[in-house]
Amino acid sequence: MTETLGVYLRSGHDETRVGSLVRDRRDMIRFITDASYIELGEDRPVLSSSMLFVGDEERTVGHLKSGRFTQPGRDLPPWFGNLLPEGALRDMVSRGLPSGRTSDFDILRYLGEDLPGGVIVRSEDGVELDGLVTPSTEVATESGTIKFSLAGVQLKMSMLKQDERLTFPATGTNGDIIAKLPSTRYAFLPEVEFTCMKLAEAAGVVMPHCELVPAASVSGIRAEALSGGDYVLAVTRFDRTADGGRVHIEDFCQVMEVPKERKYTAANEETVMNIAKRLGGGTRGFLEIARRLAVNILMGNGDAHLKNHSLIYSDPRVGGISPAYDLVATFLYDGSDDLALKFRNTNNSAIVGMARFARAAELCGITENVVRKFVTHTVEQAADTWPALIGDLPMPADFAKKLVDRAQRLQLSGELNVSFAPGAAAD
Ligand SMILES: Nc1ncnc2c1ncn2[C@@H]1O[C@H](COP(=O)(O)OP(=O)(O)O)[C@@H](O)[C@H]1O
Numbered sequence: 001m002t003e004t005l006g007v008y009l010r011s012g013h014d015e016t017r018v019g020s021l022v023r024d025r026r027d028m029i030r031f032i033t034d035a036s037y038i039e040l041g042e043d044r045p046v047l048s049s050s051m052l053f054v055g056d057e058e059r060t061v062g063h064l065k066s067g068r069f070t071q072p073g074r075d076l077p078p079w080f081g082n083l084l085p086e087g088a089l090r091d092m093v094s095r096g097l098p099s100g101r102t103s104d105f106d107i108l109r110y111l112g113e114d115l116p117g118g119v120i121v122r123s124e125d126g127v128e129l130d131g132l133v134t135p136s137t138e139v140a141t142e143s144g145t146i147k148f149s150l151a152g153v154q155l156k157m158s159m160l161k162q163d164e165r166l167t168f169p170a171t172g173t174n175g176d177i178i179a180k181l182p183s184t185r186y187a188f189l190p191e192v193e194f195t196c197m198k199l200a201e202a203a204g205v206v207m208p209h210c211e212l213v214p215a216a217s218v219s220g221i222r223a224e225a226l227s228g229g230d231y232v233l234a235v236t237r238f239d240r241t242a243d244g245g246r247v248h249i250e251d252f253c254q255v256m257e258v259p260k261e262r263k264y265t266a267a268n269e270e271t272v273m274n275i276a277k278r279l280g281g282g283t284r285g286f287l288e289i290a291r292r293l294a295v296n297i298l299m300g301n302g303d304a305h306l307k308n309h310s311l312i313y314s315d316p317r318v319g320g321i322s323p324a325y326d327l328v329a330t331f332l333y334d335g336s337d338d339l340a341l342k343f344r345n346t347n348n349s350a351i352v353g354m355a356r357f358a359r360a361a362e363l364c365g366i367t368e369n370v371v372r373k374f375v376t377h378t379v380e381q382a383a384d385t386w387p388a389l390i391g392d393l394p395m396p397a398d399f400a401k402k403l404v405d406r407a408q409r410l411q412l413s414g415e416l417n418v419s420f421a422p423g424a425a426a427d
């Protein structure tokens, strides 16, 4: 039979039907945009900036009717595939589904109300996978089921904060906090990520609210899933509002309409900056990405791939750069200086200097001096704040020393003549 999922976009509490995802008898999947959505004109809330040609409504309509989005295929269109969880979370979600019912299309149907951002997918063909779910002991929650989607490989849960406790919500309640669990593979990961978020914030990066919560204050998660450490990192979700509303987001794999498997390879840093400029707020968007790149270089974060950047639609008609997330000084674990994406033909963050930023500005049509000044300011602000701050943050002292020593030996620090040595902060 032909299966149909309705695709809706919620902004706050307002909902717009965007179109249908249809899987036909031969297992071909295609997205069909609603005429009513197309007719909204330039007032339409944006599902994806990949379909948006700012100031060119005719071209936008052309793409809505027959763009990459609407091309039929065996797999979900890449934009929708990117909504699904990755890694262990995906396995746990699919463990709840009946065998033979774990394709991307089925998982999307099952998670319909608990997807990232403002997108909601509803069964409109009478098929319900919900009632069939059997709790499994191999799932990290005490209920044995998981029904939300978050990409990324580290095990994490969408949870609720009640009083001082984190609670895994009963099915049907959306969590408004992402709880990143301790890892048995990477010691002190929540502590390191928390520290990195605070360091980035001190250098001017916009971060969501976050805190470390003792593992003992977490309910609804099996003890084994918390055994890797003493703390869980709780990050406030920027795609949910306190009153249960939604704020739409899409990651850069979605903006580029590439499958998540290409998150390291489909683009370089210049492309990310260019997208930020075109679709994420002009020069401001460009500079925000430049700032994050400088901070990632300084802290040794080698995992800022395309799914770790997002557009956010605080105004439903136009994207901006979302607050930052998933900042981890991966150098501390693997000793590598490599960036996730190439920056002017290199992955080596240690040799990146101001010339590369200037060249990226030129490519994106931004005055070179603006980016030079901005990046200089970011690096100086990091050097002024990190040495004192890092001692008060919960990262182990040997990690802190490694991070600061590394920051000191980088091309970028040398060129700007800054010092990360403790006590060397600005006079
Ligand atoms: N504060 C947040 N608000 C909303 N969505 C978020 C937030 N932080 C992360 N996400 C989403 O959840 C996904 C997984 O989170 P991330 O921190 O990247 O985990 P991982 O370390 O497993 O990659 C991200 O790709 C992003 O889409």
Ligand SMILES: [Mg+2]
Binding pocket: 151, 152, 153, 307, 308, 326
């Ligand atoms: Mg991630």
